Amino acid sequence: MTAAPRWSLPLLLLLASAACKDQGSQAPAPGSGGGSTAASGGGGAVIGAALSLTGAAASYGAQQRAGINAAVEDVAAGGGPKLTLVIEDDASTKEQGITVFQKFINRDKVSAILGPTLSNTASAADPLAQQAQVPVLGISNTAATGITDIGNYIWRDSLTEAQVIPGAFKKAQEKLKFKSAGVLYGNDDVFTKAGYDVMQKALADLGVKVLGTQTFAKPDRDYNAQLTALIGQKPDVLVVSALADNASAIVSQARQRGWTGPILGGNGFNSPAFIKNAGAAADGVMVGTSWNSLSQDAANQKFLAAMKKAGVNPDQFSAQAYTGVLILAEAIKQSGGKTGREDINAGLAKVKDLETPLGKFSFTQGRDAQHEPSVQQVKDGKFQIVQ
Amino acid sequence: MGQQLLNGIFLGSIYALFAVGYTLVFGVLDILNLAHQAVFMLAAFVALALVADAHLSFWVALPLAVVAGGLIGVLLERIAFRPLRGRADSNISGLISSLAMATVFEAIALQFFGPDISRFPQDTFPDRVIRIGDATASLLQVLIVGIAVVLMAVLTLLLARTRLGRQIRAVAESPRAARILGVNVDRAIAMAFFLSSALGGAAGVLFGLAFNSISPDVGRGVELKGLAVIILGGMGSIPGAVIAGFALGIIEVFTVAQIGSSFRDVVSFAVLFLVLIARPRGLLGRAAAREA
Numbered sequence: 001m002t003a004a005p006r007w008s009l010p011l012l013l014l015l016a017s018a019a020c021k022d023q024g025s026q027a028p029a030p031g032s033g034g035g036s037t038a039a040s041g042g043g044g045a046v047i048g049a050a051l052s053l054t055g056a057a058a059s060y061g062a063q064q065r066a067g068i069n070a071a072v073e074d075v076a077a078g079g080g081p082k083l084t085l086v087i088e089d090d091a092s093t094k095e096q097g098i099t100v101f102q103k104f105i106n107r108d109k110v111s112a113i114l115g116p117t118l119s120n121t122a123s124a125a126d127p128l129a130q131q132a133q134v135p136v137l138g139i140s141n142t143a144a145t146g147i148t149d150i151g152n153y154i155w156r157d158s159l160t161e162a163q164v165i166p167g168a169f170k171k172a173q174e175k176l177k178f179k180s181a182g183v184l185y186g187n188d189d190v191f192t193k194a195g196y197d198v199m200q201k202a203l204a205d206l207g208v209k210v211l212g213t214q215t216f217a218k219p220d221r222d223y224n225a226q227l228t229a230l231i232g233q234k235p236d237v238l239v240v241s242a243l244a245d246n247a248s249a250i251v252s253q254a255r256q257r258g259w260t261g262p263i264l265g266g267n268g269f270n271s272p273a274f275i276k277n278a279g280a281a282a283d284g285v286m287v288g289t290s291w292n293s294l295s296q297d298a299a300n301q302k303f304l305a306a307m308k309k310a311g312v313n314p315d316q317f318s319a320q321a322y323t324g325v326l327i328l329a330e331a332i333k334q335s336g337g338k339t340g341r342e343d344i345n346a347g348l349a350k351v352k353d354l355e356t357p358l359g360k361f362s363f364t365q366g367r368d369a370q371h372e373p374s375v376q377q378v379k380d381g382k383f384q385i386v387q
Numbered sequence: 388m389g390q391q392l393l394n395g396i397f398l399g400s401i402y403a404l405f406a407v408g409y410t411l412v413f414g415v416l417d418i419l420n421l422a423h424q425a426v427f428m429l430a431a432f433v434a435l436a437l438v439a440d441a442h443l444s445f446w447v448a449l450p451l452a453v454v455a456g457g458l459i460g461v462l463l464e465r466i467a468f469r470p471l472r473g474r475a476d477s478n479i480s481g482l483i484s485s486l487a488m489a490t491v492f493e494a495i496a497l498q499f500f501g502p503d504i505s506r507f508p509q510d511t512f513p514d515r516v517i518r519i520g521d522a523t524a525s526l527l528q529v530l531i532v533g534i535a536v537v538l539m540a541v542l543t544l545l546l547a548r549t550r551l552g553r554q555i556r557a558v559a560e561s562p563r564a565a566r567i568l569g570v571n572v573d574r575a576i577a578m579a580f581f582l583s584s585a586l587g588g589a590a591g592v593l594f595g596l597a598f599n600s601i602s603p604d605v606g607r608g609v610e611l612k613g614l615a616v617i618i619l620g621g622m623g624s625i626p627g628a629v630i631a632g633f634a635l636g637i638i639e640v641f642t643v644a645q646i647g648s649s650f651r652d653v654v655s656f657a658v659l660f661l662v663l664i665a666r667p668r669g670l671l672g673r674a675a676a677r678e679a
Contacts, residue, residue: 187649215648219608221598224394225643232390245504249600256516256525257390277599279509 044082045111045332045339047072047325048104050125052117055092060317061117064139067314067321068114070306075325081332081339083325090116090125097121098128105132111339112137112331114324119143126150135331135345139324140317142267144194148367155348155367157323157358159290161195161267166202167373168288169264173206175375175386176262178237180209182230184223184250185241187215195241195266203239211235216246223250227257241266248277255281262286270316275381282378286386291319291358292374294385299326303357323356330354390522391640397528399636400535401597404590405609406616406628407539408583414623415559415579418481422463423587423613424606425492430456430588431595431605432496438511445511449592456588457581463488464580469573496603504600512596531593538589539629542582546625555579559623615659621672631670 049068052061065087072083086108090097097116104110105128112135116122119141129136130151138156141147148154172178181203186192203210211233214226227250230238240250240263247269254263262284268274269287278285292300293314303322307314331347332339354361359371376383405427412420434452437443443451467484471477515526546552554575557565562572594609595601616635620627635655642654662670 214643217648219604220648221594221600221605221608222394222398224397225391225640226648228390228394229644245600249598252599256514256523258516258523277506280514 044084045328045344046084046086046108047328048100048108048110048113049085049087050090050097050100050104050113050115050117050121051087052092052121053087053089057092057117060140061089061092063312063315063317064115064117064321066307066310066312067303067318068325070303070310070312070318071322071325074302074306075329080329081337083329086110090118090121092118092121094121094124097125101125101128105129105134110134111341112328112344114139114321114328116141119147122147123150126154130154133345134341135348137324137327137348139320152367153345155363157327157356157361157369158320159369159371159373161191162198163369164288164290164373165195165198165266166205168286168375169199169202169206171375171386172237172262172264172286173208176237178208178235178262180211180235181237181239181264182211182233182235183213183239183241184226184230185213185215186218186243186246188217189243192241192243192266192268195268199239199241199264199266216242216250218243218246220246221249223253224257227254227259231257231259235261237261238263240264241268243268244271244274245277248274248282251278251285252281260284275378275383280381283380285378286375287377287383288373289316289376289383289385290369290371290373291316292385294387295357295359297355297357297359299355300357319357323358323361326356327351327354327361389520391644392637393519393522393524393528395637395640396633397524397532397597397636398640399633400532401590401594402609402612402616402636403629403632404535404538404593405587406613406620406632407542407625408586408590409613410617410620410623410625410628411542411579411583411586413617414625415555415576416468416481417623418468418478419485419614420463420468420580420583421482421485421610422467422489422492423485423583424610425489425496426456426459426463426584427587427591427594427609428496428601428603428606429459429492429591430584431591431601432500432505433588434592435500435505435507435595435601439508445596449589452592453585453589456591457585459492459588460580460584461577463584464577468576468580493603500601500603502603504602506599506601507596527597531597534589534593538586539625542586543625545582551575551578612655615655617669619659619662619669621669624669624671627669627671 051064052058072085075083088100090100104113113129114137116125117140122138122141123146126136127150130153133153135153138147138158140158141156142158142160144160144162148156185196212230214230216223216226238254238259240247242250247265251263265285265287269285270289275282303319304314307318312318330351331344334350335343335347352362362370364370375386377386409423430452433455434448437448437451438445467488468481471480471484474480512527516523517526517529546556554570557570558572558575566572612635616631617628620631638658639651639655642651
């Protein structure tokens with residue numbers, strides 16, 4: 001039922017071609033002044049945003065579009081550089097992502113690209129931008145490897161799981177003062193296994209004693225044996241690395257087995273579907289997140305106000321998208337207002353301690369995001385930030 | 388320890404219920420019905436639709452879904468098995484056609500319910516925990532074990548004491564002799580399929596409710612376990628399937644808890660292997676005498 005209907009592909013192509021025609025007739029190519037790079041000054045910078053507006057990641061793409069649109073308005077209102085947006089749908093697929101990138105690079109002659117939504121798409125499309133020397137700022141790619149290591153034009157403002165979990169566990173420990181843990185993870189999936197590796201290291205760094213480690217496989221439905229064994233060792237917390245579907249079943253069964261203590265989850269838990277399916281059992285589950293919705297920082301309040309005005313429910317994805325535009329504006333400012341591809345790439349390297357909805361933002365040496373992650377806990381069926 | 392034993396009994400009761408129906412058809416027809424897992428899955432979806440969409444109480448939905456499972460079984464027999472009956476190669480061709488029916492059933496479920504995991508609504512069953520010594524079980528788990536045991540007992544009585552049971556057993560011994568004695572063989576076989584699939588369907592509904600996740604491929608994992616159970620118990624032996632179902636459930640739970648989930652199937656199938664070396668016809672398998 002999730003598969004797109006059969007008619008969607010031709011329709012999409014039709015829309016895409018219509019959109020291309022529009023582009024051609026309305027705005028003259030911004031690079032008309034000089035060769036293949038975007039014009040500097042004058043019309044401002046053209047920013048391409050490749051978002052998953054259809055397909056599996058459509059719910060994220062819609063949030064990102066709202067965040068980007070709001071940020072462009074806020075930047076213009078705040079006297080920042082003029083940004084012209086071109087938003088295209090990558091359809092949550094690698095193939096469409098590549099097509100969109102080619103259009104951005106060769107036809108729209110954009111100064112920089114935001115997106116694409118999925119790491120999977122980014123791993124396929126980003127190399128094109130690297131080759132053409134167009135800076136790309138990922139706003140939701142969280143795969144630990146294979147994104148920013150594509151090359152020196154690829155950046156991202158989204159924290160990887162390896163960055164979120166250690167910070168989140170540290171905060172959780174300050175709050176809960178746990179000294180021992182029981183660990184359950186899926187050992188047949190790359191993401192849950194990688195999450196487990198990060199968790200194991202984070203627990204060791206915090207001096208938490210792991211009393212027992214159990215595994216499961218994705219198709220498993222019954223976790224009673226594993227949970228009984230873990231709970232029998234009486235740990236202070238349960239730590240679980242699982243995808244959302246397994247996660248809700250694990251949490252439900254843990255509560256049935258009498259576990260009332262806290263449960264720390266990986267990124268797989270970071271989904272409204274998890275709370276919906278686990279129901280009341282989800283209460284007390286803690287998950288790391290890169291956006292603190294309760295932050296009183298001016299930048300975050302401004303973001304929340306913009307989202308309210310747009311009538312969109314703010315989340316981590318819209319916050320990261322909004323931040324992406326702020327970062328590009330800052331990069332243009334850092335390069336003295338020049339909007340060439342080379343200028344923006346150089347400017348990105350100079351972004352430091354920028355005030356954003358995510359907190360003070362800088363890039364690491366490897367062009368990955370660097371800012372403080374937060375922890376959220378499920379309370380009354382909703383994620384709430386733990387202060 | 389006590390808790391793990393309970394976990395094992397709980398899992399085993401579903402395996403046993405699934406395998407009893409599986410082995411019943413084998414005992415009667417000497418054919419493996421590979422669509423048994425698809426009936427298991429479809430019945431779970433029927434119950435889900437009745438509870439979630441038609442807003443029926445679970446206690447109404449369960450018997451309706453069980454009957455639906457039985458009727459699907461009759462349909463299955465009519466389409467996949469009866470046309471082949473009497474052919475020299477009906478054992479193999481029946482196996483293949485049941486495999487085809489399983490694919491058809493899965494495709495139907497895919498069409499109506501999608502590839503994602505479907506769930507019963509949160510309040511389908513009261514979430515109550517019962518203490519047994521130092522172990523706990525949910526009310527649902529206790530009921531599932533209870534329902535499974537009752538259904539298996541009813542089947543055993545039905546086969547042993549009723550006219551229909553005697554007819555089915557007669558057909559199992561020799562269809563030709565049964566026909567000479569005036570048994571309507573086609574009807575007896577259809578009834579065996581009805582009973583088998585109703586029990587498989589009941590297992591599916593209970594499994595779906597217990598683990599609250601149903602998808603079109605949910606039966607595949609159980610099918611392999613069911614096959615192991617009926618081989619372990621002795622092909623065609625109903626008490627054997629019951630004993631082996633509970634044994635496999637308990638073995639699995641202790642393997643996962645003591646060794647790790649990756650070794651679950653290794654240990655289960657190693658046990659199966661060792662039992663077959665010692666008793667080639669399974670725990671309660673009959674001697675080859677009736678083949679004559």
